[in-house]
Amino acid sequence: MxxxxxxxxxxxxxxxxxxxxxxxxxxxxxxxxxxxxxxxxxxxxxxxxxxxxxxxxxxxxxxxxxxxxxxxxxxxxxxxxxxxxxxxxxxxxxxxxxxxxxxxxxxxxxKQSEKKKEINDASTTVERPLSDRSTNKEQNRTDTDNKTPPSSGDDDPGQVDDSAKSDPVDYKGIINLYNDLLGEFLPEVKVLNEKRKRLIKARWKQKFGEHSHGSDMDFWRRYFLHVRRSKPLTGTKDGFDWSPGFDWLLNENNLAKVIEGNYHQGDDYRNDIREAS
Missing domain, CATH: 1.10.10 (Arc Repressor Mutant, subunit A)
Structure with missing residues (x-):
């Protein structure tokens, strides 16, 4: 001993x-x-x-x-x-x-369960293979009527459809920052769906303090680094079996609590976001 x-x-x-x-x-x-x-x-x-x-x-x-x-x-x-x-x-x-x-x-x-769930959720948005002949008449009729293929932008953060070219929101940049800075602790984002687009877009238009804006990629870098410094939020605190995901961190109320240091204590409390504001 x-x-x-x-x-x-x-x-x-x-x-x-x-x-x-x-x-x-x-x-x-x-x-x-x-x-x-x-x-x-x-x-x-x-x-x-x-x-x-x-x-x-x-x-x-x-x-x-x-x-x-x-x-x-x-x-x-x-x-x-x-x-x-x-x-x-x-x-x-x-x-x-x-x-x-x-x-x-x-x-x-x-984490394994969360990743498995993400894979299962993503698989439901993939277009049915052409070789898969359904015997359900109603399903076949629905498939025939729906002539618009699903957008690949919903499934792959690295791909954006034509309608997104005029969208100024940097969805890919924010997701890449999250994966790079928090991917070793939290589930990586592999699917960019409509729900996540709405979350990112809402925060993109938001102002945080006097100098920080959601459209400023440096704000997102400082925000994810602030999350990384928290033991509860990265699942590294003993006896604390919960950790958040990307959607939770972009929720407006949760984001405010994180910025204000509700999940930081002791040496973890240094707040880059406040210092930059």
Missing amino acids: AALPYMQFYVADYLADTAHLSAEEHGAYLLLIFNYWQTGKAIPKKRLQMIARVSNDRWADVEQAISEFFTEVDGCWRHDRIEADLAAVRESQDQRARAGKASAEARKRA
Whole structure:
């Protein structure tokens, strides 16, 4: 076990148990239990005097005085109270480690489930292959009447249909920034559908503070970097099994909360968006 920066020390109990010790014996005893806690194991007898820092002519008397607090086992001095405290600390560390692994596994399953859902959702917008002959007459009639093929711009962020050429909104640029800065933490955007176009367009027209505008790509870079700095929003906070997606981050109310630092604390709180405003 790695050394901890602290140990449990019950002053009243210590003074009651050691009232008969001299100042020299107090010092030797404290040095020994400090070493015991730091190393996490019993102390070999051959190292006792060196750790206690007692001279040769005084060691025999000091050793006899403080030996009552230890039990000799296999040539080592064992301290029962410290052993009990160390066992409790080890158990606590093991519990936190197990909880951390469970949390990481839950996040992994959630991301896999989200990606699977996105793939399934995307597959429903793909045009039926020509070789697929439906036996349903009503379906065939509907397919015949609907002569306008689905727009590829809804399925691929990298493609935009002819009607979008006059649209000034940089859908692809915002999605690419999101994927580049947050793709390692959150589900990547692979489908540009009408719902996401509406979200992006609404934020594109919006003003955030005095100097930040939705049509400014630098604002989106700073916004996604601000999200990246938040442990809850990137799913990296222990015991926090939720993380958002692209649609959630572009929701007007959620975006305002993120900008205002509702999901940031401590070292994560530095706000590039406010600083630029």
